[in-house]
Amino acid sequence: MSLFPWLKGHGTENDFVILPDPEGSVHGELDAALVRFLCDRHAGIGADGVLRVVRGDKQSYVEDGGDWFMDYRNADGSIAEMCGNGVRVFVKYLAEAGWIDGKPVRVGTRAGVKEVAQNDDGTLTVDMGEPRIPDAAGIVVEANGHQWPALHVDMGNPHAVAFVDSLAEPGNLCDQPTWSPVEAFPQGVNVEFVVRRGARDVQMRVHERGAGETRSCGTGTCAVTVAAARAARDELPVTYRVGVPGGEVTVTWRADNHLELTGPAVVHARGEFDRVWLPGI
Numbered sequence: 001m002s003l004f005p006w007l008k009g010h011g012t013e014n015d016f017v018i019l020p021d022p023e024g025s026v027h028g029e030l031d032a033a034l035v036r037f038l039c040d041r042h043a044g045i046g047a048d049g050v051l052r053v054v055r056g057d058k059q060s061y062v063e064d065g066g067d068w069f070m071d072y073r074n075a076d077g078s079i080a081e082m083c084g085n086g087v088r089v090f091v092k093y094l095a096e097a098g099w100i101d102g103k104p105v106r107v108g109t110r111a112g113v114k115e116v117a118q119n120d121d122g123t124l125t126v127d128m129g130e131p132r133i134p135d136a137a138g139i140v141v142e143a144n145g146h147q148w149p150a151l152h153v154d155m156g157n158p159h160a161v162a163f164v165d166s167l168a169e170p171g172n173l174c175d176q177p178t179w180s181p182v183e184a185f186p187q188g189v190n191v192e193f194v195v196r197r198g199a200r201d202v203q204m205r206v207h208e209r210g211a212g213e214t215r216s217c218g219t220g221t222c223a224v225t226v227a228a229a230r231a232a233r234d235e236l237p238v239t240y241r242v243g244v245p246g247g248e249v250t251v252t253w254r255a256d257n258h259l260e261l262t263g264p265a266v267v268h269a270r271g272e273f274d275r276v277w278l279p280g281i
């Protein structure tokens, strides 16, 4: 393994290792063991996931790679279709590196192209596309000896949203939630636990597929907004404040059925690896 640069960023404390690879020639097919190493908080850099940055026309994963393609991997090395916090961090990196100007950028993902705009206050707004609700009823989530009905919301990646009485259940709500029927999510699922704080104002915790409990999940905040707005019979457009352990974002469910996610993103560290200890990771 030769020397390679990395950066570290986060969006509401959902954190990522960024691997610049504009020509798609440095990392090739990202090795799952390398991803696990990079995300390891003791032996590696530490993160919830990896964002490989490739020019849209230099990748071969999807038909339309956008202007820039976000090759997203979870901390356990698995591939995920989309990451709402990651895509804001991705664009923040592109802007700070001078790869893009202030205009909206089309970011290719495995869940389609997402347009991301940079706002004057430093936040970013992502057009997250339309939600799908494949199974309106019948999903049950179980954690910590309790069961809750959950709504299946697909934001390009799968989510199960459960309203709970309290996010501070005895024991740990987010340790290892399970779901039934198991066939509903053959590739696993991100599980959100939500409480209402007020009108169009919710607080959530999340157990992410491939990463465990994280401090935020952008696609999860959109799924939660869909579940909360449906339950409240809100008319579109509607805007929700969504609190997460790592901060707060705003989600608008627009009249054209698209979700729009606005939140912060920072790139706060950079370095170089000259050696990677893969054995045992």
Ligand SMILES: N[C@@H](CCC[C@H](N)C(=O)O)C(=O)O
Binding pocket: 014, 049, 074, 079, 080, 081, 082, 083, 084, 085, 086, 157, 158, 190, 208, 209, 210, 211, 216, 217, 218, 219, 220
């Ligand atoms: N943290 C992300 C979601 C990352 C992918 C997820 N763990 C999955 O496997 O679907 C977000 O901000 O959306």
